[in-house]
Amino acid sequence: MxxxxxxxxxxxxxxxxxxxxxxxxxxxxxxxxxxxxxxxNEETADELKDRGIEFSDDILNMDVPNVNGINSEGIEFSEEVLSQIETLDEEEGQTVQLLENETVLRVALTDPVEVSEDSIREDIVDLVPFADQYSYWGFNEEENIALFFQKVNDRTVYFNQGGVLMVRVEEGEITEYVSTLLSFSNEETDQSQESNQLISPLNIILQLEENGEIESGDEVTAMQVGYYSFFNLVPSQDNGPQRFGPTWKVVVNGDEFHFLFATNGRILELDESSFINRTIDAFDFYENEKIEEDDGDTNIGQGE
Structure with missing residues (x-):
């Protein structure tokens, strides 16, 4: 060699x-x-237990998800959704209207649909052809409103008027609904980019305790990451891109909700009733108010 x-x-x-x-x-x-x-993580868990905060092993062992912020280009129904909306004209017993330059859908049922709180997730699929783009938030008994939020990347976009489905339920029957959708055309690109490290679940809980949001004896029953933006886009207006940051939703004692930005731990003051009332005002979605055709709006049709 x-x-x-x-x-x-x-x-x-x-x-x-x-x-x-x-x-x-x-x-x-x-x-x-x-x-x-x-x-x-173990030290933080011990500290929380010493302070009387309870949480499950699932939360203790929860991995920190890899989630980026995402950008919305505005409020807009896609061509696919618009074609689905057009099929509503063929259904009987409803008045369908596209408002605000076709960015808001409002439907009144002349033949209300019987529903229960347990079945509304399934029943809404039969009424709204693009219902799979929303996740069920809950039912507000005071306002008689079932609330759905848009989801993207299998995560919920919390409390944004640009991506919401509000369903009015009166005496156990769905009588009308209003819906909007945000456009997230670059979501996959954003998700593939390197993201900031999110704060761990236990440190988020510690942040809540140190700020007096939870106290000894409270139990954190669930946690998950969605998206939130401080700004609500206005339908029919050119608002430009809107940034949504990854956001921890923390459920305490089964029915108390807290929200924090997942990258810096900032506590967000979000209230369900206030959001519903603001959205009702924004879309003129008042109870027992008959849909009328206004200038610039499109009345798709009324079932016989």
Missing amino acids: QWGQIKTLFIISFLVLDLFLLQQFLEKQNQSQLSQLAIE
């Missing part, structure tokens, strides 16, 4: 060895970081 070939083999061998050693180093470094995070 010639010296040149031997030298080449030595170079390749040392290169392979270097790559192996680098891999070993990175694995040990990663294990060290994970061990440190586990120690910090």
Whole structure:
């Protein structure tokens, strides 16, 4: 074997060895970081327990999700959704209207549909052809409103008038609904970009306790990450892009909700009733108010 070939083999061998050693180093470094995070997580858990805050093992062992902020380009029904809305004209027993330059859909049922709180998720699918783009939030008994929020990337967009489905229920029957959708055309690109590290679930709980939002004896029963923006786009207006940040929703004692931006822990003051009332005002979605055709609005049709 010639010296040149031997030298080449030595170079390749040392290169392979270097790559192996680098891999070993990175694995040990990663294990060290994970061990440190586990120690910090355990210390935070002990601190919360000492303060009387309860939480399940699922929350204790919950991984921090990799979620980016996303941009909305505005309030807009896609061509697919608009074609689905057009099919509503063929249905009987309803008045269908597109408002605000076709950015708001309002439907009144002349033949109300019987519904219960337990069945409304399934029943709304039969009424709204694009209902799969929303997640059910809950039923507000004071306002007789069932509330659905738009979802994107399988995560909920909380309390935004640009992506909402509000269903009015009177005496156990659906009588009308109003809906909007935000456009997220670049959501997959945003999700593939490197994101800021989100605050861990236990540190979010600690943030709530230190700010007096929860106290000894409270139990955190569920946590999940969605999206929220401080700004609500106005239908039919050119508002420009809207940024939605990853947001922790924390459920306490089964029925108390807290929201915090997941990257900086900022506590958000969000109230269901206030949001419903603002949305009713914004869309003139008042009880027992008959839909009338206004200038610039499109009345799709009325079932017989």
